[in-house]
Amino acid sequence: MKNSFKLIPFIVLLSGCQGFLNVQPELQVDESQSITNSSTAEAAVNGLYNRLGSDGYYGSNFPSLSYLSGGDIQWTGSQSAPQEITSRKLTADNGYVSSAWQAIYRTILQANYLLETVPALNDPQLTADRKNQIQGEAYAIRALSYFDLVRGWGGVQLILKATRTPSDNTGIARSSVADTYAQVLKDLTAAEPLLGSTTSRNKITRKTVWALRARYHLYRQEWDQAETYASKIIDDATNYKLAKPYSAFYANNVAATTESIFEVAYTNSFKNGNYNWWLPPALSGRREWAPNAALVTLLNDPNVGGNRKDLIAQTAPPGNLWYGKLYYRTPLGTDPAYIIRLSELYLIRAEARAQLGKTTTALADLNAVRDRAGSPLSQASTKDALLLAIEAERQVEFPFETDRWFNLVRTGRVATVLGITDANKYVLPVPNSEILADKSLTQNPGY
Structure with missing residues (x-):
């Protein structure tokens, strides 16, 4: 786990062997060291991107679930987790799956904390425009996180509030695929007017949201809107x-x-x-x-x-x-x-x-x-x-x-291209550790 920005006080940290909802008290937000002013808010925003780029998320494991499943990449090493993926013997105990799931939810929890705390801050250095920008980034990254969860695992638990105590966000059932996608769109829609129209390759702007919306509408087969939002960038x-x-x-x-x-x-x-x-x-x-x-x-x-x-x-x-x-x-x-x-x-x-x-x-x-x-x-x-x-x-x-x-699953081409006819295998298993930690969480069929 990366913490080069040393943001542990600003992040809801999670143990790798327990569910993201079953957070131990010592790993929750320390209110005495939480987001209280402009500098701590900026550090927490850096921490949000840090989460997105962590080893479990885009820094390694989440992309690997796609290309190791996609039929073009072979396992050549010693680790058993990638071998399970490429040999079509994926289980709910797979370490790559668990790492990706936990990393994505950590990103969501970080975004939730920013969305809850930043609007209430009273610091002259934190202007209204900057508050809006931070909230827009948090909404967009939460949208991306839920988008990645739904295309990987199907409908998931929608955690939309900060986790501060062990009882927060408990008892939440998995949402449907449609409702999870609806949350993605809701967050992207909320993000767009809060963000500037500048161009940045490393930070979320309104243009980033347009690109993510193009991808979202493609997955939802909303062709007119996919064309419209893609054109905003291409043009x-x-x-x-x-x-x-x-x-x-x-x-x-x-x-x-x-x-x-x-x-x-x-x-x-x-x-x-x-x-x-x-x-x-x-x-x-x-x-x-x-x-x-x-x-x-x-x-x-x-x-x-x-x-x-x-x-x-x-x-x-x-x-x-x-x-x-x-x-x-x-x-x-x-x-x-x-x-x-x-x-x-x-x-x-x-x-x-x-x-x-x-x-x-x-x-x-x-x-x-x-x-x-x-x-x-x-x-x-x-x-x-x-x-x-x-x-x-x-x-x-x-x-x-x-x-x-994910592209083959989206287009219904997995059986034809890869010969995988069991539709249960078109989604990833929910990690067993998460099922054990949270009685409200159910497993995907076939695992």
């Missing part, structure tokens, strides 16, 4: 452009490029853990997982991967081991975690337009992504052909990001 060409070639958004130690809509920044004292699992031992990693032969073939095919072949490399002979190199930089662990990029907005709009019968403009959006990657332009001209082409494009555009598995 802002002064601030958002596809980096060309593909590697230009991450190679040579660059960060916060025009390609990026929202990424988590890391430092030498607050590390992104992804590199450890991708890089081979010769590059100071463990290579617990790696692109499988099928993905290597796709990325190296100039008609498919184009210049996205730069995402992978091989170790020297005699090993000749393929590995992913999205997370690579020195100092180790200072790579950004990419939460949403402009190419996703193009593919969101392409899919929405295809669903709306706008095949010509849908093809143009798809080809914007392919052109950037140096791949031949697609000739897909029907709705069905476009949807399959967009799916294939996502596969090679985001192979090491949080996309493949």
Whole structure:
């Protein structure tokens, strides 16, 4: 668990072996050291981003649940948890699942605490506009957190108030999928007017909310709104452009490029853990997982991967081991975690337009992504052909990001593409430790 900002007084901390609702008194907010003024509020906001980028969340485990489940990444190491995921033998005791669940709820609890305390603060240095900005960031990050929970686990418990005592937020049943998604939209809607319209790659702004709403509406099959919100970002060409070639958004130690809509920044004292699992031992990693032969073939095919072949490399002979190199930089662990990029907005709009019968403009959006990657332009001209082409494009555009598995589940393509016919396996298990700690929490069927 990262605490480079040393925000323990401002965070509802949780033990890894107990439920997030069953908080021990010594791990709750210490009222004598809580958010009381501008400086402590700012520190707590930093802590919120720290939570989002923690090892359990976007710093490693949550993205890995997607790409290890998605069929393109093989387990190559010694840990049993990723092996369970790639071999389709996931259990409710899986450490990756537990870590991700707990990290996401810790992020939510941090957001709740900010939303409760900041409006009441009386500090001249904390202006009304700054209070609004902080609340907007908290709402948006809580929305993202619940979005990730619902696409991973289905309907979940909606914890919307700060946890200060063991009795707070107890007895809450799981909400439906529809109600959980409704909370996501409610939070995004609340966030939007509170935020400034500036451009930032590392902090939440109104533009970040627009991008997240485009993704939200795609998942809810609300095609008109998905197109509208994606266009808000794509049409802002002064601030958002596809980096060309593909590697230009991450190679040579660059960060916060025009390609990026929202990424988590890391430092030498607050590390992104992804590199450890991708890089081979010769590059100071463990290579617990790696692109499988099928993905290597796709990325190296100039008609498919184009210049996205730069995402992978091989170790020297005699090993000749393929590995992913999205997370690579020195100092180790200072790579950004990419939460949403402009190419996703193009593919969101392409899919929405295809669903709306706008095949010509849908093809143009798809080809914007392919052109950037140096791949031949697609000739897909029907709705069905476009949807399959967009799916294939996502596969090679985001192979090491949080996309493949969730995208296949969203589109109902898991059985066809991966051969997984048990629909119970389309959601993750609720960690057993959480079930044991909270009698109100129920397990997903099949686990």
